[in-house]
Amino acid sequence: MGLPLRLVTLGLLVASCPGAxxxxxxxxxxxxxxxxxxxxxxxxxxxGFNQIExxxxxxxxxxxxxxxxxxxxxxxxxxxxxxxxxxxxxHNRLFRNNCDLTFTDVxxxxxxxxxxxSMAVAAADFDNDGFTDIFVAGxxxxxxYHNLGNGHFADISAKAGLGGAGTGNPWSISAGWIDYDNDGxxxxxxxxxxxxxxxxxxxxxxxxxxxYCHPDVYTGLPGQLFHNNxxxxxxxxxxxxxxxxxxxxxxxxxxADxxxxxxxxxxVANDSVRNFLFHNxxxxxxxxxxxxxxxxxxxxxxxxxxxxxxxxxxxxxxxPDLVESGMINDSFQLFRNLGxxxxxxxxxxxxxxxxxxxxxxxxxxxxxDFDNDGxxxxxFATAHFTELGRFIGRDxxxxxxxxxxxxxxxxxxxxxxAGPAFQVAGLHRxxxxADFDNDGRxxxxxxxxxxxxxxxxNITAGDAHWLAVExxxxxxxxxxxxxxxxxxxxxxxxxxxxATTAVGYGSSSEPLVRFGLGANREAEELEIRWPxxxxxxxxxxxxxxIVKVTEENQR
Amino acid sequence: xKWARTAVAFLIxxxxxxxxxxxxxxxxxxxxxKGNALFVARKFPESEAAIEEALRLDPKLVxxxxxxxxxxxxxxxxxxxxxxxxxxxxxxxxxxxxEFLYGLEAYLTNDLRSALPRFEKAHQMSPADPRVALYxxxxxxxxxxxxxxxxxxxxxxxxxxxxxxPQAATFLAGARLLLLMGRDGESExxxxxxxxxxxxxxxxxxxxxxxxxxxxxxxxxxxxxEAALLLRGGxxxxxxxxxxxxxxxxxxGNSPEAARHADILRTLxxxxxx
Numbered sequence: 001m002g003l004p005l006r007l008v009t010l011g012l013l014v015a016s017c018p019g020a021x022x023x024x025x026x027x028x029x030x031x032x033x034x035x036x037x038x039x040x041x042x043x044x045x046x047x048g049f050n051q052i053e054x055x056x057x058x059x060x061x062x063x064x065x066x067x068x069x070x071x072x073x074x075x076x077x078x079x080x081x082x083x084x085x086x087x088x089x090x091h092n093r094l095f096r097n098n099c100d101l102t103f104t105d106v107x108x109x110x111x112x113x114x115x116x117x118s119m120a121v122a123a124a125d126f127d128n129d130g131f132t133d134i135f136v137a138g139x140x141x142x143x144x145y146h147n148l149g150n151g152h153f154a155d156i157s158a159k160a161g162l163g164g165a166g167t168g169n170p171w172s173i174s175a176g177w178i179d180y181d182n183d184g185x186x187x188x189x190x191x192x193x194x195x196x197x198x199x200x201x202x203x204x205x206x207x208x209x210x211x212y213c214h215p216d217v218y219t220g221l222p223g224q225l226f227h228n229n230x231x232x233x234x235x236x237x238x239x240x241x242x243x244x245x246x247x248x249x250x251x252x253x254x255x256a257d258x259x260x261x262x263x264x265x266x267x268v269a270n271d272s273v274r275n276f277l278f279h280n281x282x283x284x285x286x287x288x289x290x291x292x293x294x295x296x297x298x299x300x301x302x303x304x305x306x307x308x309x310x311x312x313x314x315x316x317x318x319x320p321d322l323v324e325s326g327m328i329n330d331s332f333q334l335f336r337n338l339g340x341x342x343x344x345x346x347x348x349x350x351x352x353x354x355x356x357x358x359x360x361x362x363x364x365x366x367x368x369d370f371d372n373d374g375x376x377x378x379x380f381a382t383a384h385f386t387e388l389g390r391f392i393g394r395d396x397x398x399x400x401x402x403x404x405x406x407x408x409x410x411x412x413x414x415x416x417x418a419g420p421a422f423q424v425a426g427l428h429r430x431x432x433x434a435d436f437d438n439d440g441r442x443x444x445x446x447x448x449x450x451x452x453x454x455x456x457x458n459i460t461a462g463d464a465h466w467l468a469v470e471x472x473x474x475x476x477x478x479x480x481x482x483x484x485x486x487x488x489x490x491x492x493x494x495x496x497x498x499a500t501t502a503v504g505y506g507s508s509s510e511p512l513v514r515f516g517l518g519a520n521r522e523a524e525e526l527e528i529r530w531p532x533x534x535x536x537x538x539x540x541x542x543x544x545x546i547v548k549v550t551e552e553n554q555r
Numbered sequence: 556x557k558w559a560r561t562a563v564a565f566l567i568x569x570x571x572x573x574x575x576x577x578x579x580x581x582x583x584x585x586x587x588x589k590g591n592a593l594f595v596a597r598k599f600p601e602s603e604a605a606i607e608e609a610l611r612l613d614p615k616l617v618x619x620x621x622x623x624x625x626x627x628x629x630x631x632x633x634x635x636x637x638x639x640x641x642x643x644x645x646x647x648x649x650x651x652x653x654e655f656l657y658g659l660e661a662y663l664t665n666d667l668r669s670a671l672p673r674f675e676k677a678h679q680m681s682p683a684d685p686r687v688a689l690y691x692x693x694x695x696x697x698x699x700x701x702x703x704x705x706x707x708x709x710x711x712x713x714x715x716x717x718x719x720x721p722q723a724a725t726f727l728a729g730a731r732l733l734l735l736m737g738r739d740g741e742s743e744x745x746x747x748x749x750x751x752x753x754x755x756x757x758x759x760x761x762x763x764x765x766x767x768x769x770x771x772x773x774x775x776x777x778x779x780x781e782a783a784l785l786l787r788g789g790x791x792x793x794x795x796x797x798x799x800x801x802x803x804x805x806x807x808g809n810s811p812e813a814a815r816h817a818d819i820l821r822t823l824x825x826x827x828x829x
Contacts, residue, residue, distance in 0.1 A: 291817045301795030359699035
């Protein structure tokens with residue numbers, strides 16, 4: 001705020017797209033095998049009905065080598081009960097994007113095969129050196145891998161203060177990078193699930209038929225917040241920030257400045273207990289206010305089996321709204337942000353999302369404009385719990401779902417028209433989003449339990465225009481995570497989005513801020529509000545390219 | 556994994572069907588009668604002992620087998636319940652009540668694939684039993700068959716009215732579904748009928764409060780919510796009502812009351828007030 005408004009760097013990769021944009025069906029082709037993305041998540045299940053078997057499958061999209069093409073990192077399970085990666089089938093995997101929509105497994109040279117039972121991943125440049133680093137969350141053990149910039153990563157977990165192993169450590173299930181104090185360095189939030197020990201796994205189900213236990217059987221855990229000390233180390237500030245006071249059964253996390261006060265807030269989807277919304281007071285402390293904000297529970301006051309979450313503006317009013325996935329008969333939740341201190345209202349019923357998702361179980365999700373019409377759609381990675389199928393007379397495997405946003409007032413399930421490969425059922429879990437071929441259409445990579453990962457290449461037809469904003473913070477964190485971007489279109493519409501890699505469930509998406517522009521061939525004005533308050537405006541930005549914007553005020 | 560829950564209280568509160576005349580000649584019948592009276596009085600261990608005695612005297616006594624199954628379900632022994640009901644149906648394949656309970660046993664163990672055909676069979680055997688129609692509605696709704704569910708709820712209401720004993724819970728099951736389907740006006744009518752049948756229904760006042768809040772009538776919603784909070788019984792928990800009241804008071808601009816209910820809810824859940 002109050003800073004001189006000046007464009008510092010503007011790089012455009014322009015591809016002209018003539019013609020008026022039609023309203024095409026959102027379509028994907030599945031190209032994992034063709035692209036060389038040869039990965040299958042292994043949960044180590046051997047009939048023991050261990051709770052951890054249900055939950056893994058986090059995936060990250062990051063450009064680890066800065067070649068302008070998004071790479072993919074998969075987490076993987078381990079042998080149970082040892083929780084050791086006893087063979088290559090359990091290795092985490094890094095796939096380099098060859099910039100031609102094929103990928104090469106570079107795990108070994110990167111040094112990222114990993115240890116332990118991995119669950120989730122959060123990717124971001126925590127040390128502002130220009131290279132994206134990787135945090136891997138898992139069962140009783142987390143890892144921070146520092147990107148050395150030469151294709152190799154170094155495990156710096158112990159030095160960073162994020163290491164430690166053993167059952168005394170929590171089972172971490174999601175994580176995300178957030179500069180909560182706007183000091184220009186990314187801090188780390190970790191969502192922890194429940195107290196779990198392989199040797200104490202309870203037996204549930206019936207005497208004849210064992211099943212996975214309900215989360216009620218386990219004791220919940222608080223989340224954790226680690227402050228970045230600017231020197232490669234972190235300090236656990238869970239207690240003093242207020243985060244650690246709240247015991248939940250944390251699943252997905254989402255970050256956004258929900259009230260426009262300039263500080264990012266934290267939403268945690270909880271499984272079978274109410275959700276948390278940590279409002280950032282701006283002084284290093286958080287106020288838990290999910291109850292007051294109306295996002296704690298379902299409309300009838302019952303908790304859902306919260307899974308994934310994303311906070312984005314779905315009605316183009318400049319305020320991030322909230323989508324949360326859940327279990328069959330929960331319905332996925334959509335809460336509309338009413339602004340300032342008015343909280344959120346239940347919006348899933350009116351928009352059709354509530355009833356349309358009642359028979360689904362969802363994990364990862366993302367709110368992206370897949371048809372670039374200027375209205376953000378929703379992608380859900382779906383599957384019922386393993387072994388649940390026999391109870392409901394249907395397969396646990398489900399095809400994923402994509403819902404088209406019709407003018408911010410209605411969501412229509414357009415999955416059936418999204419292509420033959422999109423109809424294939426799977427035990428889907430994590431999903432991460434990026435434009436892997438830089439064609440302006442957002443793609444999705446989805447993991448499956450004990451099955452091959454799927455790469456959904458967006459082949460939506462039409463001439464709708466788009467814009468991606470790649471931020472480079474100078475005062476702010478290098479990737480500009482937390483920045484909000486406002487696009488004013490010639491047709492009078494205003495679009496809003498923000499930079500974050502924490503999307504969905506246990507997963508991490510590209511840091512670019514994307515917009516579908518519809519028929520508009522340019523953004524009349526692009527306004528970036530950096531973390532900490534500085535704003536920059538750029539006039540007349542041509543469509544169909546990646547705009548690189550560097551924060552003008554140097555550190 | 557909590558997607559198919561229903562109140563076990565139903566098993567206890569549901570009136571037992573009068574035993575068919577043929578069972579009255581059974582040597583175990585007096586012990587069964589004693590067990591049934593103890594069950595209604597919620598003296599479960601004593602009831603169980605009497606039922607065991609009845610079944611010792613007549614292992615095929617269907618009313619005793621169904622009562623034992625209900626006791627087992629109330630104690631989460633669904634394996635025992637299933638075994639009793641299979642025995643009951645072997646002894647009397649025409650027992651619609653045993654078939655209904657067999658469906659309920661499957662429903663309560665989340666086995667909807669088995670529950671639905673059993674309820675359907677019970678419906679054929681006992682077409683005038685509103686409970687079967689109600690549970691067919693609940694099971695259909697759980698499986699996402701909303702139109703079918705609604706027609707079963709309507710049928711259950713008709714059957715109850717025909718029998719002169721309409722139940723608020725049946726109206727409310729339909730009202731909740733109608734609300735979910737966006738048919739607010741009809742939902743409101745069903746809630747109204749529930750409250751006519753049972754003016755002191757906590758569930759009824761809660762559902763009315765939800766509906767009012769959805770319609771943007773925050774102050775009346777708060778009033779209804781407060782009324783629900785003072786009532787007892789039903790399935791609606793205090794926590795659900797406090798959550799509604801937080802939103803209703805915020806919606807009507809009464810922040811202190813909203814904060815008060817938020818603090819109460821946080822205390823209930825074990826988190827200290829802010």
